[in-house]
Amino acid sequence: MTEKKLSPWFVLLLSIATGVSVASNNYAQPLLHTISNDLHITTSSTGIIITVAQLSYAAGLLLLVPLGDLIERRLLIVSMSFISMLGLIICAFSQNMTWLLIGTGIAGFFSVVAQVIIPFAASLANNKERGEVVGFIMSGLLLGILLARTAAGICSYFGNWRTIYIVAVIILFIIILLLFKALPRYPAPIKMRYYQLIASTIGQFKKYPLLILYSLLGALNFAIFSLFWTPIALLLGGPDYQYSDLTIGLFGLFGAAGALIAPYAGKLADKNKSNLVITLGLTLLMLSWLPIGFVHISIILLIIGVITLDLAVQATHVTSMNQVYKIDPNSRNRLNACYMLFYFIGGATASFSSTWLFAHYGWFGVSIAGASIALLALTIWLIFHPKQSEEQTYE
Secondary structure, X not given: OOOOOOOHHHXXXXXXXXXXXXXXXXXXXXXXXXXXXXXXXXXXXXXXXXXXXXXXXXHXXXXXXXXXXXXXXHHHHHXXXXXXXXXXXXXXXXXXXXXXXXXXXXXXXXXXXXHHHHHHHHXXXXXXXXXXXXXXXXXXXXXXXXXXXXXXXXXXXXXXXXXXXXXXXXXXXXXXXXXXXXXXXXXXXXXXXXXXXXXXXXXXXXXXXXXXXXXXXXXXXXXXXXXXXXXXXXXXXXXXXXXXXXXXXXXXXXXXXXXXXXXXXXXXXXXXXXXXXXXXXXXXXXXOHHHHHOOOOOHHHHHHHHHHHHHHHHHHHHHHHHHHHOOOHHHHHHHXXXXXHHHHHHHHHHHXXXXXXXHHHHHHHHHHHHHHHHHHHHHHHHHHOOXXXXXXXXX
């Protein structure tokens, strides 16, 4: 690990690349109502698009991300980005649900390149700046998730739901060229066969018990995030509000405010304040559902809730991930794969169930579920969280 600070421009490129990569999984969310009309499917069944995106992402976390410990990083990052771009091309020209799901699956599976970039950056950064660097790149990731919705809404308004995929292909191609030029060659830290690598990845849970705690928190954290963002398009595009795709997409801008907290959360993690950040984050996450649940009183309450929810999700996620990276520097990709596998399984489960909850119990039912999951996460954390001194022994 070098003691030289990373160039701000290099960190910015990695942050943008991470955001653009992960955005591939989120373009469809504000467009579910429009896609259902164009492809002649029910709005409740469109949740399967988000589920396929997140399950394919989870599969990529288990099967592809560990390769970052086995294959030269620049080659891996550029190759995965290119194949993800091919998936977006399929989405852009799909004429039925089957091809849309195939394209979504390919793009989702290989867009886990974002989770190769983050531990790569952590390896390049020195100890004093690692939390801040990871936090900054995680800001790019969250902005990618949220602004993907905004961009999708704008493109749909001026074109159609396919337009965003065409634009994304062009942007991703430019990013691939920049990464190929800017990324240093970085040899893999270990040498083993692929099946041994996957077995070793799963074995990290047995080897490091705290990984289980942080992974479970990650799953519940992203479940809450997905429980809000998946059905929100159905609420705002439905008969009560009748908002356009453009207006729905703009709500991502309010959520993007949460990305501003990431570098500060990373700095606090560098100062061994991670327990405090996670406790406050989970508490805010639970409280955010109070204004969200009463959106029928005023749309302003929804905006307040969105900002609070995304800020809390980001603070908890960045801090938990930073703690995971401290466990074993030579296994960061495998540790990241374990954590993010749980993270996206939680998100996929919530995405699938949220449309069902909304269809049967309305927005208030979704809000009750979100607050309950947040309470569960806070309870688990308060019971099982490590002492601050334990966190300092990893490195």
